[in-house]
Amino acid sequence: MKHWTEGFDDDDADESLVRPYTITGGRTTSERNDLTLITLVTAISEVSSEAERRLRRMQPEHRTIFALCKRPLAVAEVASALNLPVSVTKILIGDLIETGQMRTRPPLAFAQAGGIPDMTILEAVRDGLRNL
Amino acid sequence: MDYAISDHGDAAPLAVKILIAGGFGVGKTTLVGAVSEVAPLRTEEYLTHASVGVDDLEGVSGKSTTTVALDFGRITVNSQLVLYLFGTPGQERFWFMWNDLVNGALGAVVLVDTRRLDVSFASIDFFESRGIPFVVGVNCFHGVKDRTQEEIRRALDLDPQVPLVLCDARDRTACRDVLLALIDHLMAARSHTAPHPVA
Numbered sequence: 001m002k003h004w005t006e007g008f009d010d011d012d013a014d015e016s017l018v019r020p021y022t023i024t025g026g027r028t029t030s031e032r033n034d035l036t037l038i039t040l041v042t043a044i045s046e047v048s049s050e051a052e053r054r055l056r057r058m059q060p061e062h063r064t065i066f067a068l069c070k071r072p073l074a075v076a077e078v079a080s081a082l083n084l085p086v087s088v089t090k091i092l093i094g095d096l097i098e099t100g101q102m103r104t105r106p107p108l109a110f111a112q113a114g115g116i117p118d119m120t121i122l123e124a125v126r127d128g129l130r131n132l
Numbered sequence: 133m134d135y136a137i138s139d140h141g142d143a144a145p146l147a148v149k150i151l152i153a154g155g156f157g158v159g160k161t162t163l164v165g166a167v168s169e170v171a172p173l174r175t176e177e178y179l180t181h182a183s184v185g186v187d188d189l190e191g192v193s194g195k196s197t198t199t200v201a202l203d204f205g206r207i208t209v210n211s212q213l214v215l216y217l218f219g220t221p222g223q224e225r226f227w228f229m230w231n232d233l234v235n236g237a238l239g240a241v242v243l244v245d246t247r248r249l250d251v252s253f254a255s256i257d258f259f260e261s262r263g264i265p266f267v268v269g270v271n272c273f274h275g276v277k278d279r280t281q282e283e284i285r286r287a288l289d290l291d292p293q294v295p296l297v298l299c300d301a302r303d304r305t306a307c308r309d310v311l312l313a314l315i316d317h318l319m320a321a322r323s324h325t326a327p328h329p330v331a
């Protein structure tokens with residue numbers, strides 16, 4: 001049995017390329033470039049009936065994302081669960097944001113700001129790690 | 133306790149990350165797996181997509197397109213904070229993703245294998261040149277301690293302020309201590325510098 005620490009290879013990358021861009025309707029980049037690997041996305045539970053109708057007309061992958069994100073998940077976690085590349089996943093999540101079905105929480109850009117994170121964050125991480 | 137301007141009406145926590153970097157086969161995935169609350173997850177990105185650009189992926193099936201894979205783990209710190217650990221290879225072909233990888237990163241752990249220190253040079257250069265705080269974790273494969281810390285520091289041309297910690301990437305407590313060394317390093321840096329606005 002294959003253990004999870006063994007990587008899977010890239011051999012099937014070429015065949016799997018067509019399908020992802022079919023899901024996005026041929027789009028290869030997201031119009032939203034504000035989504036990052038650890039932006040947390042959450043499905044909005046109380047969506048309008050109009051939004052619900054739209055969701056039904058979307059790709060199955062959109063509905064899977066919507067269902068997965070009942071609890072907040074990082075973009076990378078969604079991509080991993082769907083087994084889709086990050087860029088494709090960002091496009092699909094972008095669709096759900098556009099139609100008012102998801103909300104996001106972006107990370108704080110410490111490094112870009114040349115800054116060190118806030119002490120309260122560091123203390124919380126330290127305490128969390130000590131409890132491991 | 134709230135970590136940020138929360139105009140996000142929902143209960144989503146704040147996500148932060150620590151990068152686990154270093155050369156090929158130094159134990160990055162092993163470390164992520166040792167401390168993560170879930171088995172390391174894997175995600176892929178198209179190499180051509182990001183490096184070639186936006187314009188044409190038409191007939192993409194005919195091209196030879198490669199993907200790069202990253203694995204990551206998760207530690208739920210508390211209801212308001214979740215820590216992701218991203219294993220990030222040092223090879224240049226991954227660097228197109230580093231803007232995204234660095235976004236939200238507290239800092240990095242660069243893992244080295246004393247038998248092949250050179251494979252982690254690129255990672256050290258990367259964080260040094262961008263001023264991203266990091267610590268070095270020396271992964272002691274089979275308990276091999278064939279070099280003193282001083283020798284390793286010299287070979288890596290490491291800034292004396294950068295902490296260096298010995299570890300076994302398979303051991304949860306040892307890996308946790310490497311992460312704690314990074315947090316201590318960040319706290320020390322924080323108290324030495326004027327508070328910098330995080331945005």
Ligand SMILES: Nc1nc2c(ncn2[C@@H]2O[C@H](COP(=O)(O)OP(=O)(O)OP(=O)(O)O)[C@@H](O)[C@H]2O)c(=O)[nH]1
Nearest residue numbers: 155156157158159160161162272273274300301302
């Ligand atoms: N004996 C011993 N083996 C280790 C240790 N850390 C990692 N290994 C083994 O070394 C090999 C490489 O470890 P990985 O965690 O896959 O290394 P990596 O840095 O993720 O490798 P790439 O992603 O391929 O660059 C695996 O077979 C591990 O089981 C260690 O501390 N001691």
Ligand SMILES: [Mg+2]
Nearest residue numbers: 160161203219
């Ligand atoms: Mg690995």
